[in-house]
Amino acid sequence: xxxxxxxxxxxxxxxRQSVAFWCNPISGHATLYWYQQILGQGPKLLIQxxxxxVVDDSQLPKDRFSAERLKGVDSTLKIQPAKLEDSAxxxxxxxxxxxxxxxxxxxxxxxxxxxxx
Amino acid sequence: xxxxxxxxxxMSVQEAETVTLSCTYDTxxxxxxxxxxxxxxxxxxxxxxxxxxxxxxxxxxNRFSVNFQKAAKSFSLKISDSQLGDAAMYFCAxxxxxxxxxxxxxxxxxxxxxx
Numbered sequence: 001x002x003x004x005x006x007x008x009x010x011x012x013x014x015x016r017q018s019v020a021f022w023c024n025p026i027s028g029h030a031t032l033y034w035y036q037q038i039l040g041q042g043p044k045l046l047i048q049x050x051x052x053x054v055v056d057d058s059q060l061p062k063d064r065f066s067a068e069r070l071k072g073v074d075s076t077l078k079i080q081p082a083k084l085e086d087s088a089x090x091x092x093x094x095x096x097x098x099x100x101x102x103x104x105x106x107x108x109x110x111x112x113x114x115x116x117x
Numbered sequence: 118x119x120x121x122x123x124x125x126x127x128m129s130v131q132e133a134e135t136v137t138l139s140c141t142y143d144t145x146x147x148x149x150x151x152x153x154x155x156x157x158x159x160x161x162x163x164x165x166x167x168x169x170x171x172x173x174x175x176x177x178x179n180r181f182s183v184n185f186q187k188a189a190k191s192f193s194l195k196i197s198d199s200q201l202g203d204a205a206m207y208f209c210a211x212x213x214x215x216x217x218x219x220x221x222x223x224x225x226x227x228x229x230x231x232x
Binding site: 031033035040041042043044045048050055056091093095097103104105106108109110111 | 123154162212221
């Protein structure tokens with residue numbers, strides 16, 4: 001079974017530039033998460049999708065971050081314009097939704113490391 | 118809103134010894150999941166162990182076991198016979214079993230294994 005795919009693995013940009021990250025979840029997983037992980041800290045949820053609808057984006061800085069999940073499969077997270085404090089690893093995760101046969105586990109991709117200069 | 122607290126930013130253990138990582142959480146829900154995830158340096162986050170709140174029996178996975186105290190809202194991870202490969206960040210996580218099943222992570226504990 002293929003895992004969660006993310007790209008690019010690494011990205012270096014200047015502040016005020018834009019960047020986009022892509023995530024393809026495990027097939028059949030209805031729930032997709034984007035987390036921001038600053039060095040030495042725990043993952044912070046940016047946005048959670050249920051199929052192609054947003055169920056939680058309360059911590060997404062909407063003036064500069066946007067995300068979409070067209071057709072309920074893969075997803076793109078965009079930052080425009082980037083700030084120095086956006087330097088972090090952006091983790092994508094997916095999981096089943098519902099209670100029947102659901103172990104509750106999140107499956108993570110390898111992450112996309114962003115450096116803003 | 119649920120919160121997860123890991124009060125030990127760093128821990129160290131001698132190889133082959135046992136170490137316990139602490140986690141407490143706050144919730145008003147009765148059904149939920151608790152997890153411990155491991156994140157080696159620059160590597161992927163992977164699941165170590167899982168506990169369903171409705172189960173009284175503590176989960177065990179080989180050298181990893183948990184002490185789940187539902188009333189105290191405590192969920193500690195015990196690693197027995199520690200190995201060099203256990204060195205990593207360990208995150209405690211809470212997943213609601215209701216609504217859209219939000220997942221909240223703690224701040225992590227960095228575990229060092231001393232040869």
